[in-house]
Amino acid sequence: MTxxxxxxxxxxxxxxxxDQGVEVIFGYPGxxxxxxxxxxxxxxxxxxxxxxxxxxxxxxAEGYARSTGxxxxxxxxxxxxxxxxxxGLCDALMDSIPVxxxxxxxxxxxxxxxxxxxxxxxxxxxxxxxxxxxxxxxxDLARVVHEAFYVARxxxxxxxxxxxPKDILINKAPYEEAATQHRSYRPRTEPDPVxxxxxxxxxxxxxxxxxxxGGGVINSGPAAAAALTKFARMTGFPITNTLMGLGCxxxxxxxxLGMLGMHGTYEANLAMHGxxxxxxxxxxFDDRVTGRLNAFSQGxxxxxxxxxxxxxxxxxxxxxxxxxxxxxxxxxxxTEWTANRAPVDSQAQGAWWRQIDQWRAKDSxxxxxxxxxxxxxxxxxxxxxxYEITKAMGKExxxxxxxxxHQMWAAQYFKFELPNRWMTSGGLGTMGYGLPAAMGVQxxxxxxxxxxxxxxxxxxxxxxxxxxxSQYRLPVKxxxxxxxxxxMVRQWQELLHGGRYSESYSAALPDFVKLAxxxxxxxxxxxxxxxxxxxxxxxLACPTAVIADIAVDPKENCFPMIPSGAAHNEMILGPEHExxxxxxxxxxxxxV
Amino acid sequence: xxxxxDTTQRSATISVLVDNExxxxxxxxxxxxxxxxxxxxxxxxxxxxxxxxxxINVVTTGxxxxxxxxxxxxxxxxxxxxxxxxxxxxxxxxxxMALVKVVGVGEKRVEALRxxxxxxxxxxxxxxxxxxxxxxxxxxxxxxFIELMRELGLAEVxxxxxxxxxxxxxxx
Numbered sequence: 063m064t065x066x067x068x069x070x071x072x073x074x075x076x077x078x079x080x081d082q083g084v085e086v087i088f089g090y091p092g093x094x095x096x097x098x099x100x101x102x103x104x105x106x107x108x109x110x111x112x113x114x115x116x117x118x119x120x121x122x123a124e125g126y127a128r129s130t131g132x133x134x135x136x137x138x139x140x141x142x143x144x145x146x147x148x149x150g151l152c153d154a155l156m157d158s159i160p161v162x163x164x165x166x167x168x169x170x171x172x173x174x175x176x177x178x179x180x181x182x183x184x185x186x187x188x189x190x191x192x193x194x195x196x197x198x199x200x201x202d203l204a205r206v207v208h209e210a211f212y213v214a215r216x217x218x219x220x221x222x223x224x225x226x227p228k229d230i231l232i233n234k235a236p237y238e239e240a241a242t243q244h245r246s247y248r249p250r251t252e253p254d255p256v257x258x259x260x261x262x263x264x265x266x267x268x269x270x271x272x273x274x275x276g277g278g279v280i281n282s283g284p285a286a287a288a289a290l291t292k293f294a295r296m297t298g299f300p301i302t303n304t305l306m307g308l309g310c311x312x313x314x315x316x317x318x319l320g321m322l323g324m325h326g327t328y329e330a331n332l333a334m335h336g337x338x339x340x341x342x343x344x345x346x347f348d349d350r351v352t353g354r355l356n357a358f359s360q361g362x363x364x365x366x367x368x369x370x371x372x373x374x375x376x377x378x379x380x381x382x383x384x385x386x387x388x389x390x391x392x393x394x395x396x397t398e399w400t401a402n403r404a405p406v407d408s409q410a411q412g413a414w415w416r417q418i419d420q421w422r423a424k425d426s427x428x429x430x431x432x433x434x435x436x437x438x439x440x441x442x443x444x445x446x447x448x449y450e451i452t453k454a455m456g457k458e459x460x461x462x463x464x465x466x467x468h469q470m471w472a473a474q475y476f477k478f479e480l481p482n483r484w485m486t487s488g489g490l491g492t493m494g495y496g497l498p499a500a501m502g503v504q505x506x507x508x509x510x511x512x513x514x515x516x517x518x519x520x521x522x523x524x525x526x527x528x529x530x531x532s533q534y535r536l537p538v539k540x541x542x543x544x545x546x547x548x549x550m551v552r553q554w555q556e557l558l559h560g561g562r563y564s565e566s567y568s569a570a571l572p573d574f575v576k577l578a579x580x581x582x583x584x585x586x587x588x589x590x591x592x593x594x595x596x597x598x599x600x601x602l603a604c605p606t607a608v609i610a611d612i613a614v615d616p617k618e619n620c621f622p623m624i625p626s627g628a629a630h631n632e633m634i635l636g637p638e639h640e641x642x643x644x645x646x647x648x649x650x651x652x653x654v
Numbered sequence: 655x656x657x658x659x660d661t662t663q664r665s666a667t668i669s670v671l672v673d674n675e676x677x678x679x680x681x682x683x684x685x686x687x688x689x690x691x692x693x694x695x696x697x698x699x700x701x702x703x704x705x706x707x708x709x710i711n712v713v714t715t716g717x718x719x720x721x722x723x724x725x726x727x728x729x730x731x732x733x734x735x736x737x738x739x740x741x742x743x744x745x746x747x748x749x750x751m752a753l754v755k756v757v758g759v760g761e762k763r764v765e766a767l768r769x770x771x772x773x774x775x776x777x778x779x780x781x782x783x784x785x786x787x788x789x790x791x792x793x794x795x796x797x798x799f800i801e802l803m804r805e806l807g808l809a810e811v812x813x814x815x816x817x818x819x820x821x822x823x824x825x826x
Contacts (some may be wrong), residue, residue, distance in 0.1 A: 184677060189688050193732040213732055246673060246735040354660070372726035375719060377655045625676070 071200040071231040072101035075164070080107050081240065084135050086126065086505055087111070087164075088119040092139025093179060094166025097231035109506055111534060114526035116143050118498035120221075121524070122151020122158045125502030128485045129460055133160040133214050133285055134502065139402055140166040141179030144186070144225075149492060150471065151221045153192040156489025158281055160219035162210055169229040170198060183225045192220030197227065200235035208240035217249025218370040219281055249369060253386035253394045257520025261365045261382045262398040264339055271299040271338035274322065274351075277306030277342020277488070278368060278388040280481045281303040286389030287311070287481040289344065290517060293396050298411065302330040302419055304345045306488045309478035319418065320427075321353040324624050325470040326587060328426035328633065331622070333418055334359050334631040343367045344388040348489070350651075357629030367391040390471075426622045427474055428638045433490035435592040441468065441543045441614040444594060445475040451598050458510040459483065460503045464496040464520030467549035467620045472515040487544035495538060504536040511539070511602065518544040518611075519568055528581035531607040539607045541600050542574060544615040553619045557634075558626075574611035583607040626653035656719040665734045667713050667740040667748055667818050671826050673733035674700045681731055682710055683789030691716060691724050695750070695793070695815040701728070707735065707805065709713040711818050713748075740818050740824045747817040752796045753778070754787045766806040773799045784809070 068078070075098060077321050079087070086109045091099045102110050113119040116138040123134025138147050144165040154161045158292040165187075184196045193213050195206045202224075210222040217226040262545060272293055279286045287310040293300045294317055301311050302322040311318055320327035322334055331353075334340070339604065340362040345351065346367075355377060364380040366373075367388055373381040432445040445468075454458050461476055462485040464471040469486055478484050485503060487495040496514040514521070521542060531538050543549075551566040575585030584604045588597040597644040601610045621636035627649050663770055672678045686693050695713040700706075714724060721745070729737045740746035754775070756766045759782070768786050770777065773795070779786035789799055793816060800811055820826075 185680070188681060189684055194677075217730070247732045249730075262749070370726075370730060372723060372730055373727070375656055375722055376726075379658055379719070381655055 068234060069237060070097065070101070070234055071203050071226075072097040073417045074200065074203050074237055075207060075226070076105060076108060076131050076229065077237055079135065080205045082208065082211045083132065085546050086603060087135045087137050088113055088122040088502065090116050090119060090135030090143060090167060091137065094140035094168060094228050095137060095143075095164075095226070095231075097228065098164070098166075098226075110137070112530065113498070114529045115524065117150055117494070118524050118527045118530065120147050120154065120161065120163065121492070121495050121498035122502035122505070122527075123161045124150065124154050124157075124484050125462060125499030125556055126386050126506045127159050127161060127502075128499075129503040130506045131482060133162055133211055136163040138163065138165055139179065140168055140183070141181045143182055144183040148190050148286055149490075150238060151187055151223065153487055153490040153495065154221035154418070155190060155192060158219050158277060159221070160214040161221040162214055163221060164225045165223055165225050167225045167227040170227045173227065183223065187223045187231070188223070189518060194223035194225065196225040197230050200230050200233040200234050203230060203235065204238040205241065208238075209244065211408065212240075213242055213247060216247070217251075221596045237437050248613060250385050251369065251387040251390055253367070253384050253391045255394070257382055257384045258391070258398050259402070261341070261384060262289050262395060263404065264363055264365060264382060264404055265297065265341060266402055266404040268339035270336060270338040270414040271297070271341070271411065272333050272339070272340045272362070273299050273301040273343065273344045274304070274334065274345055275301060275307045275310055276304035276345025280344075281535040282344065282387050282389035284481055286387075289389055289392035289396060291315075293392055293399070296396065296399060299341075300333055300415070302326070302334065303346070304351055304488075305473055305486060307345060307583070308473060308484045309481045312479045313477035314479060318422070319422070324353070325474065325620055325622065327474075328420040328424050328635065329418055330623055330627065331624065331630040331633055332421045336417070337362045340364045341367075342380075347376070348375045349377070352377060353624045354627055354629045359630070360490050376457060394620050402636060403503045420534055424635070426639070429636065430638060431591065433591060435590065436438035437591045438590050439588065439594055439612060439614045441471050441545065441618055442475055443591070444543055444612050444614060445471050447594055448513070448515070448598055449476045451512060451576045451595065452513070452602065455511070455602065458507065459509055460485065460494070460500075460507060460512045462486065462496040462499040462503060462512070462514045464514070464516045465491045466517045466520055467545075467553065467618075468515055468517040468520075468543040470523070470620045474516070488576070493520040497521055497524050497538070498527045498590075500538040500540075501530055501536055502559060502565050504538050505534070512537075513539045513541050516542045517542050517549060518542050518546065518571055518574070519548045520624070522572075526576070528607065534609060537605060538607050540607075541601070542609065543614045544571070544574070545618065547616055550620070556619065556654040557623075574609050578607075578609035581607075583609060585609050585611070587611045587613070589613045656717070656722055660717055663715050663717060664721065665713060665715050665741065666724075667711065667816065668725065668727055668728070668747065669738045669747050669818060669826055670710040670712065670734055671736040672710060673735070674706055674710050675733060678708070678733045679710070682712070682728065685727055685731070686724075687716070689723075689727065690697050691720065694699055697815040697817055706732055711794070711816055713816055715801060723794070730806070733800055736826050741819055742777045743820065744824065745821040746755045747788055747821060748792065748816045750796055750816045751788065751790045751814045752800065753812045754789060754800060754803055754808065755784060755810040756787065756807045757785050762806045769799070769802050769806070775799065
């Protein structure tokens, strides 16, 4: 024991991180965490990536976590270091991403004294995290770290803050191995067999079935996505994905109807509206998905698989609740589907598919690109070409996005065949997410192609991370759809606020080519359609980080669109389709 | 399956067994305020010999769907061991204690003492012109007593909020 006692709190912390399998930390030093940085200096097991702002560190850890399935780790100092991390923590909480955020704190005897760089970090982050800890004794440190990792990754994953007073990091204490069982937090992962057989009986009776799968399938791991694919193929049911779920079912599969929701496809939303049995796996009936709640899929009997029981019956009441890990529930559904000998109504389901194919024939993602040299680039076309060109390269590809129109177009036109390849801020909708997230992905996958599909407004919110990309030679490609507007704000102002474009135009944008140059990266620009492919090829061929500034049509809107307060069958299609007269009610106008 | 169109409000007495650690009460209260739920009454105290577990009793009002949500949200808090909806899970007893200060002289003072006796309230402090009564019982009994004291010189009230247990041998 005496040998053990020679470890300082900072050394115990790093040992616990190493025992938890941590390979990399995204962080930024400061006074309160200097003991940790000193301990980092003396070891090689854990790599530290120095970000340019703490917010970037959390998004980087999110990108790392989402692309690997591991826990992302952040290290920031007290006070402003911790408060800068709050947006990222909220983002990880909303999207159920496992992140550990280590925050420095003033020494225990100064807590509550308004000391320099003091903030009530556990108070501030309480509603922004799944759980948080203030460590008050060095003896508790190892146990708390192990527990925090367990909490972050189990059940519905999420961010966990560990607040570390400086004296705790300096004092010596013995090390403690991870405990086998948590005192109180033991989330249920195995499905109830009774509910599984009820679910299958209901699914067997379906005339117009529909599967609606979300991020829970991805969080469960690649085996869950494989089980989902197998289940969909076995049943022949149509399937849609949420924004968070993209990649959990191969987009090229004919049973896939595309993404659903506010900017989902015509066929996915109408199938949700018209189905008679709905199987929700790992999604949470979010308002962006349901549209007006009292008109949402009214004719369907619903089954909901979710690891978080508070997601069940929160927005939409369901007949068969299954509290379980998505992968385990899907395995159980597969077994029960084979065991249950009840016939399925193939005739009705054939008619249902014919109806879906009619909706699909509407081609709701249709757009027209003028190919004449000198023509302006349509944003949809830019993403379509990016997808086609990168696909032909056959390389492992990861896509992140910022938030806004470009994000929706990326979700619509970039096709994902595998889980963990698509990183986007879904729940919180955090502009500035994409560039640092891409950074985290690239750290985890040094040889893969990592592209941030960005908007020019969003990317400026965390543009400082270009410095990190240069320092660590991370060849992230920022593909900016530059329409000079906060495009989604502009679109809502056009459609809902009489075209009064209040403060949505960005005057005095930077020259992104020069900006890239200033950060020791490569800058490229495409202004017309004939330049697009060359720029994409040049971007992909470049061994360093790239900003590709793609000038796109500033007036383009993102369709289809379910206006706020409207139902799935009241969606607006683009100008390529016949005029629709969906009007927004006053109630709808009040929604976000 | 609770119906979202059912707007009938009910009162629920929920007991929550939690780790007795700093911040746990803030977590529970923050959940209620952050998600817009009501707290009608709240009590908390350590309940085991080692002082490691606390019991929180909270009385709240909402539709069936909201109360189901409250229980699920409480249950997923990391330091929460058990959540029990006493109002749904069979009969329970709920008791509250109040200290009631009544100031006055003469006939009103005599009347206050007489009513206190009827309610089995105890006098825990007295001066020539004041009483402090201690009264334990169901919340509506306390309400009734306080209401009667209003005309007799009611000066100040301090209430504990309810403590509650299931009847019979069942535990949380």
